[in-house]
Amino acid sequence: MQGIWTTERIRAAEDRLLAVTPDGELMRRAAFGLGVHAADMLAEHTGSVSGRRVTLLVGSGNNGGDALWAGAFLRRRNVAVSAILLKPERAHGPGLAALKRSGGKVVSLEDGPQWIRRADLVVDGIVGISARGPLRPDAAALLEHVSSPVLAVDLPSGVDPDTGAVDGPAVVADRTVTFGALKPVHALAPASCGEVSLVDIGLRLTDPDLQRLDTADVAAAWPMPGPDDDKYSQGVVGVAAGSATYPGAAVLAAGAAVRATSGLVRYAGHAADVVRGQWPEIIATGSVTDAGRVQAWVVGPGIGTGNEGRDVLRFVLGRGVPVCADADATTIIARSPDVLDARDPDTPLVLTPHAGEFERLMGSPPGADRVAAARSAARKYDAVVLLKGHCTVVAAPDGRALVNTPRGSWLATAGSGDVLSGLVGALLASGLDPWLAAGAAAHVHSLAGSLAADGAPTSASGILAAVPDAIRSVRPPTS
Numbered sequence: 341m342q343g344i345w346t347t348e349r350i351r352a353a354e355d356r357l358l359a360v361t362p363d364g365e366l367m368r369r370a371a372f373g374l375g376v377h378a379a380d381m382l383a384e385h386t387g388s389v390s391g392r393r394v395t396l397l398v399g400s401g402n403n404g405g406d407a408l409w410a411g412a413f414l415r416r417r418n419v420a421v422s423a424i425l426l427k428p429e430r431a432h433g434p435g436l437a438a439l440k441r442s443g444g445k446v447v448s449l450e451d452g453p454q455w456i457r458r459a460d461l462v463v464d465g466i467v468g469i470s471a472r473g474p475l476r477p478d479a480a481a482l483l484e485h486v487s488s489p490v491l492a493v494d495l496p497s498g499v500d501p502d503t504g505a506v507d508g509p510a511v512v513a514d515r516t517v518t519f520g521a522l523k524p525v526h527a528l529a530p531a532s533c534g535e536v537s538l539v540d541i542g543l544r545l546t547d548p549d550l551q552r553l554d555t556a557d558v559a560a561a562w563p564m565p566g567p568d569d570d571k572y573s574q575g576v577v578g579v580a581a582g583s584a585t586y587p588g589a590a591v592l593a594a595g596a597a598v599r600a601t602s603g604l605v606r607y608a609g610h611a612a613d614v615v616r617g618q619w620p621e622i623i624a625t626g627s628v629t630d631a632g633r634v635q636a637w638v639v640g641p642g643i644g645t646g647n648e649g650r651d652v653l654r655f656v657l658g659r660g661v662p663v664c665a666d667a668d669a670t671t672i673i674a675r676s677p678d679v680l681d682a683r684d685p686d687t688p689l690v691l692t693p694h695a696g697e698f699e700r701l702m703g704s705p706p707g708a709d710r711v712a713a714a715r716s717a718a719r720k721y722d723a724v725v726l727l728k729g730h731c732t733v734v735a736a737p738d739g740r741a742l743v744n745t746p747r748g749s750w751l752a753t754a755g756s757g758d759v760l761s762g763l764v765g766a767l768l769a770s771g772l773d774p775w776l777a778a779g780a781a782a783h784v785h786s787l788a789g790s791l792a793a794d795g796a797p798t799s800a801s802g803i804l805a806a807v808p809d810a811i812r813s814v815r816p817p818t819s
């Protein structure tokens with residue numbers, strides 16, 4: 341898993357490292373890596389480095405210092421470097437001196453726009469991990485003139501470093517070069533960061549505040565049949581979803597469970613005939629009380645929020661096996677929390693709210709800090725909470741949190757959540773840790789969305805059809 345640390349943790353680690361490192365050494369390490377990436381971007385976008393023009397946007401802190409030192413390094417490659425100082429009197433002294441010594445230019449804020457317009461690359465050294473609030477007006481005004489590729493120093497200015505929230509003018513970078521460790525913004529604001537590269541400056545951190553699954557984690561977690569397996573041994577999942585009026589949610593959720601693993605899938609509900617017709621391998625019955633033994637339940641998509649839906653949810657919660665409560669089940673829990681009394685406290689529960697369902701559960705929307713929001717819901721309901729959004733956040737009651745950085749916005753389509761709930765349920769039935777099950781399901785769901793879309797809008801059926809290829813992309817067939 342990729343570790344992600346808050347700016348507070350990173351600053352503390354930097355301070356410890358600064359105490360044992362020669363003055364300015366850390367910054368030069370960071371800036372050298374930044375300079376290499378800047379040259380790489382020039383070559384990529386213009387075909388050459390020497391003779392190209394780079395304009396630095398320089399704030400009043402060390403973020404600006406990184407940019408100035410990187411400019412000095414670029415001068416060695418015969419790049420024409422000009423620096424716009426947002427606060428000339430507070431610009432990083434040694435960095436500014438280094439740039440001047442190397443032949444870099446300092447231009448006034450007033451002349452800044454023309455130097456931005458003629459640049460082959462703009463380097464955003466306005467503000468880094470000490471950013472507070474939206475971008476200040478003088479900095480925001482400069483962004484209007486940017487037409488070249490943008491390289492963000494540490495993080496794109498104007499984006500909250502710890503939440504990834506953007507609530508005003510902000511840099512949109514083609515590439516972000518960060519130093520020492522990933523910050524939450526790098527996983528939570530992919531549209532602002534562009535491609536994220538990490539430069540090692542010797543920072544060593546443990547016990548991350550946030551994590552991101554990498555392919556190897558998902559591959560290791562995903563259950564695959566072995567020589568000693570049979571249809572039961574990989575976990576049987578029950579799906580209580582849909583209705584005679586709305587069978588689609590049942591078909592999608594149950595179908596996703598079929599595609600997720602090789603375990604047996606049982607369906608229970610009024611859409612049994614339609615589900616049986618679409619998925620002959622599913623054992624379908626009209627009622628959860630007739631469904632037989634399962635190792636996990638998915639409940640909610642399309643069951644309705646009336647008494648019958650509540651009875652189905654109460655029954656499923658009382659079975660003593662992990663439950664993924666999605667869609668209508670989330671609304672029932674929000675309206676009638678006493679339904680959770682049917683749940684044995686040791687029974688793992690995964691809630692999968694989107695923002696609206698979250699508001700019903702918690703009484704207010706997730707807000708800017710979606711990791712904190714998911715954690716608060718996880719504590720309140722003693723459940724794993726998979727908070728859907730452009731970036732899905734999965735929080736566990738014990739405080740663990742992971743984020744899934746999306747590949748585009750292809751999942752924003754009707755029925756996509758039904759597919760996700762089926763994937764979660766199948767992984768729960770396989771015995772996976774519920775937090776990891778939700779995270780791995782979200783990872784494969786996101787992959788399936790981008791594979792199904794392949795650059796054009798897709799639908800839940802397309803996402804469902806792409807699940808096997810998404811699994812193959814993390815677990816290439818061995819035989």
Ligand SMILES: NC(=O)C1=CN([C@@H]2O[C@H](COP(=O)(O)OP(=O)(O)OC[C@H]3O[C@@H](n4cnc5c(N)ncnc54)[C@H](O)[C@@H]3O)[C@@H](O)[C@H]2O)[C@H](O)CC1
Pocket residue numbers: 354355358366367370399400401402403404406466467468469470471472473474475476479493494495498519541
């Ligand atoms: N510690 C090190 O040696 C290393 C630091 N690195 C770089 O340093 C920055 C963090 O630097 P810091 O001086 O703490 O602050 P910033 O440069 O991020 O910004 C401070 C500066 O910016 C102004 N400011 C704050 N909020 C805004 C805003 N919303 N809009 C505009 N301006 C804003 C404020 O006036 C402050 O003075 C870190 O990100 C790295 O880039 C390296 O990592 C190497 C090691």
Ligand SMILES: [K+]
Pocket residue numbers: 403464465466467468492493494495496497
């Ligand atoms: K920046």
